[in-house]
Amino acid sequence: MILPGATIGMIGGGQLGRMFVIAAKYLGYNVLVLEPGENSPAGQVADEQIVAAYDAPEALATFAQRCDVITTEFENIPASVLETLSESTPVRPSAAALSKTQDRIVEKDFIRSCGLLPVPYGAIRTRSEVALAIDAIKFPAILKTARFGYDGKGQITVNTPDEVVEAYESHRSVDCVLEQRVDLDCEISVVLSRNENGDTQCFPVSENVHVDGILFQSIVPARVDPDIARAAQVAAKRIATKLDYVGVLAVEFFVTKKAELLVNEIAPRTHNSGHFTIDACVTSQFEQQVRTVCNLPFGDTRLLTPVVMTNLLGDIWGDTQPDWSKVFNSAASKLHLYGKAEARDGRKMGHFCTLADNVDDAITEATKIFEQLSES
Template structure:
C-alpha cells in the first residue's frame, strides 16, 4: 500500500486531474501533474507541475522518479508514455487498458470478443471497407474516427455510400468505425472502481442526457428497470475483469427501443457522468481513483441521496459571468467550477449537483437553477 505523504502523479491537467488532486490532498498525499499547459486546472493546484509534452522522456523520467505511482486523467495520453513510466513506478490503469480504450476499433473488438453486445459495426481502414460495410449494415449509420473523438467530435451521420465516402475523406481518411445508428430509449453509464486484487465497488447506474453530443445531465438512480440496471453492472464488471483493470472505469451503454443493452464506449478514468459522486456518494469517484492507485481497497459506493448533475458549458458565460447568487439560494445545490481561464462554447467549465429526497424533486430544482442562470 502507498500511504499518505507519498507523491502521486497524474498525466493530464484538466478538470478530472484537478478533482483527483483535491481528493488526494484531502487524504494527505502530494500530487505532481504532467501537462503541457502552464495554466492547466490541475497544475494550478498540484504540489508540482511539470509543463511538458506527454512524449517528453526527460519529463516522464522526472515524474516517475518523483512519484510512488502514476495515473492518467484522460485516455488519449500516448500509451507508449505509460509503458515508459511503468519502468520507473506503478502505473494504474496499465498501458494496455488505455491502449484499447483510446481506439474505437480495438475497443469494440474487445467488447465483442468478450461476448458482450455493441451496435453492429465494421472497421474501416480504406474506402473499400466502407463499401463492404454498406453491404453488411443498415442505414442510418455513423462514421466515427477510431481515435481522438469525444463529446460528439470525430463522427458524422451517413445514410448513403457517397455520404460515407465523403465523410471519410473529410476526416482525412483515418481508421474509422462504421456503425449502425440504433433507435435509443435511453443512454446510461456505470462507474466502477476495481482494486489491485480485483475487489470492485460499483456505483448506481446513471441516466445520461446529451445535447449536441455533449453530456448535459446525469440522473441517479437511472429511471430504468432493475433487471436492466443489474445487467449493465454485470457487463461493466466483466469488462473490467477482462482488462485486468485497476482504477476507476466508466462504461457507457445504449438502451435500444427494443430494450437491448449495448456497450457504446469505455473510459479508463473517472467520468463526467460520475461527478455526482462528489456530493451524493459515501466515496467520490476521485477518492476511489486515489485508493486504487495506492493499492488501497475501494471505498463504499453507497448513494446517499437521489441526485441530478448538470454540466456548465462556456456558452453560459456569453458576455458576463453567470449569476451564481441564484444557484446559491438553493441549499440543495452544490457548485463545482474547474478553474479554467477562458470560457468557450462547448467547453466544460464546471457542473452543479442537486440533491433531494426524490429524483423528481431534484430534477425540478435543477431545471429552475438552469433557467435562472
C-alpha cells in the same frame, strides 16, 4: 498500501485531474501533475506541475523518479509513455489497458471478445472497406473517427452510401467506424473501481441525457428496470476484469426500446457521468481512484440521496460569468467550477449537482437553475 505522505503522479491537467488532486490532498497525499499547458485546472491545486509534453524524455524521467505511483485522467496518452514510466514506477491503469480503449475499432472488437454487444458497426481503415462497412449496418448511421473523438467531435451523421464516402473523405480518410443508429430508449453508464486483487466495486448506475453529443445531465438513480441496471454493472465488471484493469473505469451503454443493452464506449478513467458521486455518495469517484491506485480498501459507494448533475459549458458564459447566485439560492445544489481561464462553446467549464428527496424533484430544480443561468 501507499499511504498518505507519498506522492501520486497525475498525467493530464484537466478537470478530472483537478478533482482527483482535491480528493488526494484531502487524504494527505502530495500530487505532481505532468501537463504541457501552463496553469492547468489540475496544476492550480496540485503541489507542483511539470510543464512539458507527455513524451518529453527528461520530464518523464523526473516525473517517474519523484512519484510513488502514477495514474491518468484521459486515455489518449501514447502507450509507450506509460510503458516507459512503468519500468520504474507503478502505473495504474496500465498501458495495455489504455491501448484497447484508444481506438474505436480495437475497442469494439474487444467488447465482442467479452461476450458483449456493441452497437452494430463496420470498420473503415481504407477506402476499399467502405462498402463492407455499409453492408454491416442499416441507415441512418454515424461515421466516427477511430481515434481522438469525444463529446461529439469527429462524428458525422450519414443517411446514404454516398454520404458515407463524403464523410470519410472529409475526415481525410483516417480510420473510422460506421455505427448504426439504434432505436434508443435511454443511455446509462456504470463507473466502477477494480484493484490489483481483481476485486470490483460499482457506483450506482447513472442515466445520461446528451445535447449535441455532449453530456447535459446525469440522473441518479437511473430510471431503468433494475434488471437492466444490474446487467450493466455485471457487464462493466466483465470488461474491467478482461482488461486486468486497476483504477476507476466507466462504461457507457445504450438501452434500446426492445430492452437490449449495448456497450457504447469504455472510458479508462473517472467520468463526467460520475461527478454526482462527489456530493451524493459516501465516497466520490475521485477518492475511489486515489484509494485504488494506492492499494487502499474501497470506499463505500452508497447513494445517500437522489441527484441530478448538470454540466456547465462555455456556451452560457457570454461576456461575463453567469450569475452564480442562481445556484447558491438553491440550498441543495452544489457548484463545481474547473478553473479554466477561457470559456468557449462546448467547453466544459464546471457542473452543479442538485440533491432532492426524489429524482423528479431534482430534475425540476436543476432544470430551473440551468434555465436561469442561461438567461443571466
